[in-house]
Amino acid sequence: MKTIKSIIGGAALLLATGTAVFAARTDLVVGVVLEPPHLDPTASAAAAIDEIVYANVFQGLTRVGRNGEVVPSLAESWDVSDDGKVYTFKLHKGVTFHDGSAFDAEDVKFSLDRARAEDSTNAQKQLFTAIDTVEVVDPATVKVTLKAPQGSFLYNMGWGDAVMVAPETADANKENPIGTGPFKFDSWAKGSAVKLTKNPDYWGNAAGLDKAEFRIIPDAAAAIPALLSGDVQAFPQMPAGDALAQIESDPRFTVKIGATEGETLLSINNGKEPFNDIKVRQAIAHALNRDEIVAGNGSGYGTPIGTHFSPANEAYVDLTGTYPYDPAKAKALLSEAGYPDGFTATLKLPPPPYARQGGEVVASQLRQVGINLEIIPVEWAQWLEQVFKNKDFDLTIISHTEPNDINIYARDDYYFDYNNPAFKEVMNTLEATADPAKRIELYKTAQKIIAEDAVNGFLFQLPKIGVWDAQLQGLWENSPIQANDLTEVRWAD
Amino acid sequence: MSLDPALPGAAPERRFLRLALANRSFLIGCAITLMIAGMALLSFFWTPYDITNLTVADRLKGLSSSHLLGTDHLGRDILSMIMIGARNSIAVAIVAVVIGMGIGVPLGAWAAARGGLVDEVLMRFNDLVFAFPALLSAIMITAIFGPGALNAIIAIGIFNVPVFARVARAGALSIWPREFTLAARAAGKSKALITIEHILPNITALLLVQGTIQFALGILAEAGLSYLGLGAQPPMPSWGRMLFEAQTRMIVAPHLAIFPGLAIVVTVLGLNLLGDGLRDLLDPRLRRQR
Numbered sequence: 001m002k003t004i005k006s007i008i009g010g011a012a013l014l015l016a017t018g019t020a021v022f023a024a025r026t027d028l029v030v031g032v033v034l035e036p037p038h039l040d041p042t043a044s045a046a047a048a049i050d051e052i053v054y055a056n057v058f059q060g061l062t063r064v065g066r067n068g069e070v071v072p073s074l075a076e077s078w079d080v081s082d083d084g085k086v087y088t089f090k091l092h093k094g095v096t097f098h099d100g101s102a103f104d105a106e107d108v109k110f111s112l113d114r115a116r117a118e119d120s121t122n123a124q125k126q127l128f129t130a131i132d133t134v135e136v137v138d139p140a141t142v143k144v145t146l147k148a149p150q151g152s153f154l155y156n157m158g159w160g161d162a163v164m165v166a167p168e169t170a171d172a173n174k175e176n177p178i179g180t181g182p183f184k185f186d187s188w189a190k191g192s193a194v195k196l197t198k199n200p201d202y203w204g205n206a207a208g209l210d211k212a213e214f215r216i217i218p219d220a221a222a223a224i225p226a227l228l229s230g231d232v233q234a235f236p237q238m239p240a241g242d243a244l245a246q247i248e249s250d251p252r253f254t255v256k257i258g259a260t261e262g263e264t265l266l267s268i269n270n271g272k273e274p275f276n277d278i279k280v281r282q283a284i285a286h287a288l289n290r291d292e293i294v295a296g297n298g299s300g301y302g303t304p305i306g307t308h309f310s311p312a313n314e315a316y317v318d319l320t321g322t323y324p325y326d327p328a329k330a331k332a333l334l335s336e337a338g339y340p341d342g343f344t345a346t347l348k349l350p351p352p353p354y355a356r357q358g359g360e361v362v363a364s365q366l367r368q369v370g371i372n373l374e375i376i377p378v379e380w381a382q383w384l385e386q387v388f389k390n391k392d393f394d395l396t397i398i399s400h401t402e403p404n405d406i407n408i409y410a411r412d413d414y415y416f417d418y419n420n421p422a423f424k425e426v427m428n429t430l431e432a433t434a435d436p437a438k439r440i441e442l443y444k445t446a447q448k449i450i451a452e453d454a455v456n457g458f459l460f461q462l463p464k465i466g467v468w469d470a471q472l473q474g475l476w477e478n479s480p481i482q483a484n485d486l487t488e489v490r491w492a493d
Numbered sequence: 494m495s496l497d498p499a500l501p502g503a504a505p506e507r508r509f510l511r512l513a514l515a516n517r518s519f520l521i522g523c524a525i526t527l528m529i530a531g532m533a534l535l536s537f538f539w540t541p542y543d544i545t546n547l548t549v550a551d552r553l554k555g556l557s558s559s560h561l562l563g564t565d566h567l568g569r570d571i572l573s574m575i576m577i578g579a580r581n582s583i584a585v586a587i588v589a590v591v592i593g594m595g596i597g598v599p600l601g602a603w604a605a606a607r608g609g610l611v612d613e614v615l616m617r618f619n620d621l622v623f624a625f626p627a628l629l630s631a632i633m634i635t636a637i638f639g640p641g642a643l644n645a646i647i648a649i650g651i652f653n654v655p656v657f658a659r660v661a662r663a664g665a666l667s668i669w670p671r672e673f674t675l676a677a678r679a680a681g682k683s684k685a686l687i688t689i690e691h692i693l694p695n696i697t698a699l700l701l702v703q704g705t706i707q708f709a710l711g712i713l714a715e716a717g718l719s720y721l722g723l724g725a726q727p728p729m730p731s732w733g734r735m736l737f738e739a740q741t742r743m744i745v746a747p748h749l750a751i752f753p754g755l756a757i758v759v760t761v762l763g764l765n766l767l768g769d770g771l772r773d774l775l776d777p778r779l780r781r782q783r
Contacts, residue, residue: 220741364547
């Protein structure tokens, strides 16, 4: 009799919890590999920032959608003058920042002027160089006048670096980001997680999640158990390595191999001996076997590239044959450059598996031609400081995940220190060209110049290995811009 | 507790050999240790494959006649990796023991000889070093000076120092009251000279036994540090890092974890058996019980 009672009791309990489960979950933990240095997307090139705050916390006039399309965001519509130089943006009404203050045209003027100012710390100032003036017409209307027509202006305004910030809070955004998005910043436990909560006063469609946490999980050893145990329900870019096959066969998870804008490079310090010699760089290019590097990059996925351009782009040229894999040729070039016995150099590797594991393959391939690399693993903050900021490196492996960023080769003082006036000329012409066909031609020319100069070792286009709970809907499959947009993410009922 | 100069027996060497051959743990320990050492030595001249040449196409192959223990995630032959890894483990552990003995034994002997304040200060300082968990202090040292085989050696060596200092001091203190040291003192010899002539030879056996134990601990510590990425850096293979790299592939390729794991277990077991055997052989009191 007792057993029957307890069975009935158990069944009742099951029913009770069962009904509770019917209401869909509203919390989500997302695993990310790299911890952001801070949370202000207008003050750093680190993708780890945008991958938390873009579209979730901060919004721009426009935004880039999941397929790379430009859609309205804080600007509900816009008019472009016939000469293509004047953009008049109509702003959404009733938008407030997370601190309660209203968002209006003054904030747009402030944000854009701040980003393009002389002393601006914006990492993508080239997005704003076309702007001549920003005028407030009325609180809901802004007029932006360009120096010359720019085909990519609306796209540029959709970058994380062009988001709208408030004058009162802009300086504190690094630690306490205040934006206009569907999620508010809640807390940041350094080294562990960034937490966001739903913004109840959001002007647009409310988010489907009440709580979102970005947990920093740098390696596969921790990521796999976190996923399997359900502690983390989504990895937009999972460091799964060879365990991916195991996860793919598990019906509890969805695995989507998508595309990113990430050109993965063996970056070369062009300003430093012996890498300032083009023969040495060509030798490195001939020594690289891309298929083997892809196979050993930790995921086995990735499209080989021969220049700094996304294969998904219509202007892409396949230049992988410019300096094909040819160790003998590489050795000959090294001899010509004055290094018949090769030389030694360092290879600094940041934490992502494509770098740490791919780096071993690259080092082995370069050793075959006489270039002995000392591998130095560095943490992400160290990499940003030593390599990206101070150019204190010989070689490094890194994926440049900004979209359409070939113009970094025209920048003075960029970390790989490339300087070619002919390339800069092409970029300048491109800036001033609006005709799509001509732009494509210019992009092609630009790709060829850097491929032939063997500026960096062009390895492969980074795949997006998205893994998440099969019940989860609305995550991006591809990564057309650095983002983990949670605005449309919800649990299936 | 010591090799007494007045040990009875006409031919002590032959007697020792006979006892040694009868001591099973000594024999097994010796055999395993020699095998691992032989493997490490052989790796200087020959390994089945050159592990600096990656053949990624052959990655994660199972056991076969061409790759006896299979290949890892970058297509390297695991047997070759383990052979070269043995070299790394042994080198780190030996040098760490030498550092520990080189500093610890003179300190311990000095403390025992002088007694009083010197003894107090040295041994309390010793306690301080000893109080830190060994691996933790090793992590601290590599965190300060950066990862690498050399820093791993220094780190492990430092935590060996107090161990040897204690053993040496305790051993020395038991010898000092003996008749032959009293005689030497009566003859006017200095404490330093007596330590060198009488004390050290009589605690050698103790130190040898402790040495094999610390050697085994050193191999474990090195594996631990490499596992955490603080030991030998790639491309130099090390057992600990092989385990780390195997961790995420355990289900796909369990052999990646099994063989380096076995290598560590067998080596440490061999050294411990050797240490046990040595202690039995060298300790006259235990000998009499047999």
